[in-house]
Amino acid sequence: MKIISRQEIYNGRIIKVVKDHVELQNGIKTVREAVFHKDAAAVVAVDENNEILLVTQYRYPIGRDMLELPAGLVDEGEEPLDAAKRELMEETGYRADKWKLLASIYASPGVHNEKIHIFSASNLKRVSDQKLDTDELLAFDKIPFDEALQMVNAGKITDAKTIIGILLFSAGK
Amino acid sequence: MKIISRQEIYNGRIIKVVKDHVELQNGIKTVREAVFHKDAAAVVAVDENNEILLVTQYRYPIGRDMLELPAGLVDEGEEPLDAAKRELMEETGYRADKWKLLASIYASPGVHNEKIHIFSASNLKRVSDQKLDTDELLAFDKIPFDEALQMVNAGKITDAKTIIGILLFSAGK
Numbered sequence: 001m002k003i004i005s006r007q008e009i010y011n012g013r014i015i016k017v018v019k020d021h022v023e024l025q026n027g028i029k030t031v032r033e034a035v036f037h038k039d040a041a042a043v044v045a046v047d048e049n050n051e052i053l054l055v056t057q058y059r060y061p062i063g064r065d066m067l068e069l070p071a072g073l074v075d076e077g078e079e080p081l082d083a084a085k086r087e088l089m090e091e092t093g094y095r096a097d098k099w100k101l102l103a104s105i106y107a108s109p110g111v112h113n114e115k116i117h118i119f120s121a122s123n124l125k126r127v128s129d130q131k132l133d134t135d136e137l138l139a140f141d142k143i144p145f146d147e148a149l150q151m152v153n154a155g156k157i158t159d160a161k162t163i164i165g166i167l168l169f170s171a172g173k
Numbered sequence: 174m175k176i177i178s179r180q181e182i183y184n185g186r187i188i189k190v191v192k193d194h195v196e197l198q199n200g201i202k203t204v205r206e207a208v209f210h211k212d213a214a215a216v217v218a219v220d221e222n223n224e225i226l227l228v229t230q231y232r233y234p235i236g237r238d239m240l241e242l243p244a245g246l247v248d249e250g251e252e253p254l255d256a257a258k259r260e261l262m263e264e265t266g267y268r269a270d271k272w273k274l275l276a277s278i279y280a281s282p283g284v285h286n287e288k289i290h291i292f293s294a295s296n297l298k299r300v301s302d303q304k305l306d307t308d309e310l311l312a313f314d315k316i317p318f319d320e321a322l323q324m325v326n327a328g329k330i331t332d333a334k335t336i337i338g339i340l341l342f343s344a345g346k
Contacts, residue, residue, distance in 0.1 A: 001231060010182045010190055012206045014284055017183055017190050022233075030308040033185050034234040035208055037284065058174060060195075061207040061286035062279060105333045106235060107281035111187055111210065113234035114281055116333075135203035153344070160278045160289075160333040167340040171326070 001025065014038070014073070037114040041084035042071035044165040045096055045121040052145045052166070053092050053124075057138040067151075068159045069118070070140070080104075080117035088121060092140045093128040096121035102168045107160055118165045145170075174198065187211070187246070210287040214257035215244035217338040218269055218294040225318045225339070226265050226297075230311040240324075241332045242291070243313070253277075253290035261294060265313045266301045269294035275341045280333060291338045318343075 002023045009017040016036040023029050045053040059066045072087035074080050081099060088094055100120045107114045132138060145166075151157045152166050175196045182190040189209040196202050218226040232239045245260035247253050254272060261267055273293045280287045305311060318339075324330045325339050 001233070009185075010192075012182075012192060013204060014206055015190075015208065017188075017208075019183075019185060020233075024308060024310060026310060028308050031186060032233040033187050035188065035190075035285070036234065037281075040283075059279075059282040060174070060193075060205040061209065061284060062282050066279070066282050068282075103328055103331075103336070105331050105336060106232075106239070107333050108210075108285060108287055109232040109235050109239050109241075109332055110213075111234060111287075112208070112281060112285060114284075135197060135201050137197060137199060153341075155276055158276075158278050159282055160280050160337060163276070163278060164333060164336050164340070167337070167344070168326075171340070 004029065033111060035112045037112060039074040039080060040071055040114060040116045041074055041080045041087060042069040042116055042118045042161045042165060043084050043088045043121050044069060044102065044118065044169045045088055045092070045094060045124055046145055046169065047122070047124045047142070050145045051142040052148050053088075053094060053140055053142055054148065054162075055091050055138050055140045057136075066159050067157055067162070069162045069165050071116070071161060074117070081119065084117065084119045084121070089128065090131045091138055093126050093130055094124050095127045097123035102165060105161065105164060116161045118161055118168070120169055177202065206284060208285045210285060212247040212253065213244055213287060213289045214247055214253045214260060215242040215289055215291045215334045215338060216257050216261045216294050217242060217275065217291065217342045218261055218265070218267060218297055219318055219342065220295070220297045220315070223318045224315040225321050226267060226313055226315055227321065227335075228264050228311050228313045239332050240330055240335070242335045242338050244289070244334065247290070254292065257290065257292045257294070262301065263304045264311055266299050266303055267297050268300045270296035275338060278334065278337060289334045291334055291341070293342055
């Protein structure tokens, strides 16, 4: 695929949007829209009682609260694992000693380049309070991991990264 | 959360982008960016030999080919199940007699409202050739379902909806 021209639509706080005129391998000329987004990191943090840390926050594009893994954007120059550790600490006040990459996934590759690195974290210890940004309103809870897995299977957890993290952790990855 | 003002940034072919000034429950005024996108439907189609239909296509925002479930956007006024049947037919030429909703998920709820309905389909029958749009270049393959599951666990399938569909189907949902 060849880019003929690029129109930069928007360069915002979290996303950049472009509209490109392209030529496909078959010679057809068409338009491709793309949303560029920083990578993200998410954490399946499970403690010694087999309870998982989950956060609830209002998700603006959806218009309601969602139950999700602790997660956030990877800063410029930051390693995904460091972002995962930072976000777990900021959103829950927990530190973990044992980390493992479960998967790196693309949320919506048709239009959006967001890649989410999902880690498991264990040997948890609460070391501080939440340290949220002033415009971040977020509650966290610990629930039995088996209950979270049942919520996935019952369609009560609907966030893609959270479903994937819980299913992969459950499969012993 | 209260919207103070909305700036419509872009109203395109697949996405609409807005930048809103909002007031949070704690009184803080801030900005929220949102990408609005039609819902999508995806299909875990597995035949009587336990082989799954997967498609490969170039994903523009990512810049490379991705292996994914057959999927596409739900048209205005269309039911998600009808979109799933239509996309399976268009992308592979297969029809299925038995359909079941596995999950409805949000791909990236922090910025993007896309909801993806993932169905399983069985009793497959090839009834026609692919019927793609002129700007759609897409190959399909049948591979053993167990191989697809191994590819998920090995991190070789990285599309979120595809991982979720394969893991839920594998769990006997």
